[in-house]
Amino acid sequence: MHVNIVGSGIIGLATAFELSSRGHTITIIDPAPGQGASYAAAGMLAPAAETVWGQGPLHQLLSASSARYPQFVDRLEAATGVRPDYLQSSTLVVAAEPADREALHDLVELQSSLGLSAEKLLPSQARSLEPALASNISGAVLCAEDHQIDPRSVVRILLQHFHNDLVHEQAEELITEGSGTCAVRTASGKVFAADQTIIATALGTVKGLGKLPLRPVHGDILRIQSPPGPALLTRIIRGIVHRQNVYLVPRKDGSLVLGASVREDQNPEVNVGAMYNLLDNARRLVPGIIDCSLNEVIARPRPATADDRPLIGRIDPGLVLSTGYSRHGVLLSPLGSELTADLAENNKRNPLLNDVDPQRFPTLSATAALEQLG
Numbered sequence: 001m002h003v004n005i006v007g008s009g010i011i012g013l014a015t016a017f018e019l020s021s022r023g024h025t026i027t028i029i030d031p032a033p034g035q036g037a038s039y040a041a042a043g044m045l046a047p048a049a050e051t052v053w054g055q056g057p058l059h060q061l062l063s064a065s066s067a068r069y070p071q072f073v074d075r076l077e078a079a080t081g082v083r084p085d086y087l088q089s090s091t092l093v094v095a096a097e098p099a100d101r102e103a104l105h106d107l108v109e110l111q112s113s114l115g116l117s118a119e120k121l122l123p124s125q126a127r128s129l130e131p132a133l134a135s136n137i138s139g140a141v142l143c144a145e146d147h148q149i150d151p152r153s154v155v156r157i158l159l160q161h162f163h164n165d166l167v168h169e170q171a172e173e174l175i176t177e178g179s180g181t182c183a184v185r186t187a188s189g190k191v192f193a194a195d196q197t198i199i200a201t202a203l204g205t206v207k208g209l210g211k212l213p214l215r216p217v218h219g220d221i222l223r224i225q226s227p228p229g230p231a232l233l234t235r236i237i238r239g240i241v242h243r244q245n246v247y248l249v250p251r252k253d254g255s256l257v258l259g260a261s262v263r264e265d266q267n268p269e270v271n272v273g274a275m276y277n278l279l280d281n282a283r284r285l286v287p288g289i290i291d292c293s294l295n296e297v298i299a300r301p302r303p304a305t306a307d308d309r310p311l312i313g314r315i316d317p318g319l320v321l322s323t324g325y326s327r328h329g330v331l332l333s334p335l336g337s338e339l340t341a342d343l344a345e346n347n348k349r350n351p352l353l354n355d356v357d358p359q360r361f362p363t364l365s366a367t368a369a370l371e372q373l374g
Contacts, residue, residue, distance in 0.1 A: 012200035065335035091146035174208030180317035216301035
């Protein structure tokens with residue numbers, strides 16, 4: 001089977017890897033491979049720390065994908081000869097003030113009820129693990145099984161692996177034959193036929209695809225460099241400061257990823273106020289960041305659904321959708337690529353597909369019905 005994949009972020013590339021591992025051939029269509037939300041992402045694999053009240057099905061998806069990550073990394077290394085920057089260091093969730101500590105302990109209650117690894121620590125215990133933490137933090141929780149991966153390393157490895165299968169063009173239109181998609185037309189007018197087409201662009205924008213229940217949620221993210229010497233941090237620090245979230249993710253090269261804002265103001269550029277707020281909150285938890293240098297500040301839109309679960313489902317006999325991963329795209333890559341590949345092969349046996357079915361949103365169901373009538 002030959003498959004077109006529109007979009008070469010971490011989801012599109014992981015899906016290409018999964019399908020090629022199953023013996024299928026691939027064409028990946030994207031004008032700027034790897035430069036979207038995956039380029040900005042911090043890469044936290046944090047099913048415990050990412051837990052939020054009222055999102056039961058999402059918790060199951062995050063945990064299932066997290067469990068697949070070690071094998072996913074091993075498979076990538078075996079196929080390409082290069083290992084992604086995957087660090088199985090733990091995560092500390094830190095409260096800046098007493099009010100933040102209450103929110104933190106509420107989170108522990110939820111994590112424990114779901115069977116997730118979460119251990120309350122005294123401030124002194126947290127500082128013994130990470131001496132760079134501020135002396136006046138109010139509390140902490142250790143999430144021992146929350147790890148990290150550098151998404152840029154994954155994307156870089158897979159782009160090299162599939163360099164002969166990449167089409168550096170904008171996908172303009174889906175071409176149908178009968179009731180199903182059979183090809184993709186690009187901006188230059190070239191037509192790429194395929195047995196199956198997968199839409200893995202962030203917001204699913206291509207002519208011939210109905211309106212999707214997605215909205216762009218912009219995030220500002222900074223990359224800073226620690227001074228020479230011992231690493232400032234060895235674990236991910238996720239903080240609650242004045243009930244606002246901030247995180248610091250240490251990389252192998254001594255740099256830190258600091259993020260991330262959540263904006264729905266339709267502004268694709270970096271917001272100075274959001275950047276200042278992130279830096280100020282991070283400084284409150286880790287004062288030593290004032291000695292770091294600034295490497296990069298970028299903003300990218302995340303494709304978000306109303307319930308934070310992705311849209312993975314069949315749209316027509318030749319078209320599969322895999323988008324809407326919100327801020328969980330990196331963590332959900334192993335599971336999302338597996339479910340998407342299953343659908344491309346017309347295998348619908350995995351019960352988790354029910355939780356990501358695009359038809360759970362009435363607007364999409366109505367659009368599909370109108371298109372069938374038309």
